[in-house]
Amino acid sequence: MKAIVFVKEVAETPDGVSVTSDGQLSSGEGGAFLTDPIDPYSIETALQLKDKSGGEVIAITAGEPRAEKILKEALAMGADEAFLVHDEAASGSDPYATARLLAGAAKKSGDYDIIVVGERAADDNSYAIGPALGQHLDIPVLTYVNEVREFDPENKKIRVVRSIDGGSQVVEATLPAVITVVKGIHEPRYPSLMGIRKASKREVPVWSIADIGEEAERVGPSGSPTRMRSFDPPPPPSGCEMIEGTPEEVAEQLVGKIMDKKIL
């Protein structure tokens, strides 16, 4: 069994983040970066599939060289291999250009049974990677997975529970498939000290866009279909309207305002 987990580095806070003239997020240099908080859940999901079925877990990210750090965290948790897709031409990729890079990396890493990613990234919140991978690789995608009920790489079948609007949906798909996971699917394990020590000594191979069969104009800003025009803190609230009176009067007024504004 081979599982690929795609992880992502995100800025710890949006404070140092800006938008380039190409409309892509730029994290600057100074800020602190961490693994997207959803990623440990993806890694844990893949590790549990490996615990049951044997095989290997491969962690991949597309990003800057410093993102090696988050791959080492994946290795420390128990991933077997890690690869970094990095290329000058790919820097400043939107989620859709990134999905091309990741699809290329998946193809390069050979026959996989499953790809696990987070439902969305904490910085751009784009909900894009999973469905886009499904299209590029022409395999089924199961989004918002909160439980893997059955995973049978022998017979190329997976059964999951998706958490969607209003309830849960039980879905079956053929393997290979992409799943996107929600927090709460499993409690992520902590890396062991031994794991951390071993991971720190590992070399992380770097793949260029040529290595994964991509071309410069299809990735980076030129290959990015979505462009931010602005990126600002939300406007401050317009000031608080105090409501006064007896509890009944207050309730009457407030409920009236809320119903009038069609908030409900």
Added chain:
Amino acid sequence: MAQSIWVIGQRGKSGISRATREILGKANGLAGGDSSAVTGVYCGASADGVADEMAQSGAGSVITMTDPRLETYTADFYVSAISHLAGDRKPDVILIAATADGRELAAALATSFGGGAVQDCTELEWDGDTLLGTRACFGGNRTAVVENCSPGAKVFSVRPNSFPVPDAGGGGVSAEEVAPVLPEGDPRVKVLEFIPDAGGTINLLDADVIVSGGRGLGKAEGFKVIQDLADVLGGAVGASRAVVDSGWIAYPHQVGQTGKTVKPKLYIALGISGAIQHLAGMRTADTIVAVNKDENAPIFNVAHYGIVGDLFEIAPALTAKFREVLQG
């Protein structure tokens, strides 16, 4: 000539979903009221009544594609049907409600056109001929205005509740039925079962209404008044860290920097002082109501409506009034 806008119809509990109707209304506005520019597109096992409902909300024409394999949404079949139709008809813009399935469809469909979707928009507006979507990033700490430069149709998903439901009018449109182009062979994805959420266990992250309690509740039993108000609003119960740390309620209810970041339409904070770490998790809620006995509590700095008073008097009065209004 106005750009042609497609709205992908999703079904709700009865008929076309409320979110779809909101988007149809908005699409009509974007077309400057020229409903001939707005087409409702519907996939399903049957399409009874769909054309009328979509037309009443602002579609000038409706295309339906029916097939037993389209009964339940799956990306494989819906992307195939819609992308083939779009290849023939070449719409300029495609709008989809940003439900779980809607976001999946938007991203997959846009990728199939060689582009990308602008997801989860809360506002759509023209800049000349270019449609821009406004959306939240970094858990609501940033707002981005995004242009879609995709080749072909520009796909946007739109957060439910972003626009008013249009008044029903017009109608009388007869649907154009098109045979969907679907993948051959055994489906790769099979939907086996849907289990509706039991009432009350609504996920904090998706809840439209959150009623939160803090140390002002005095003790664990104080949560009863919070729960009652949440129940009548069909909302979820949130909490400050102080009360989670005190063991009055479980951690999954915690809102804030070290809890959940939420963005409901309505957030009611009772007996919560408004520490910066709590505000980090809820300040982007659309409407914030604060109830606190201290008129100087910092929560009033972010609230839209404030009530100074004892929550044990205010909360039951609110519950009673909402019950009267909502349940008749």
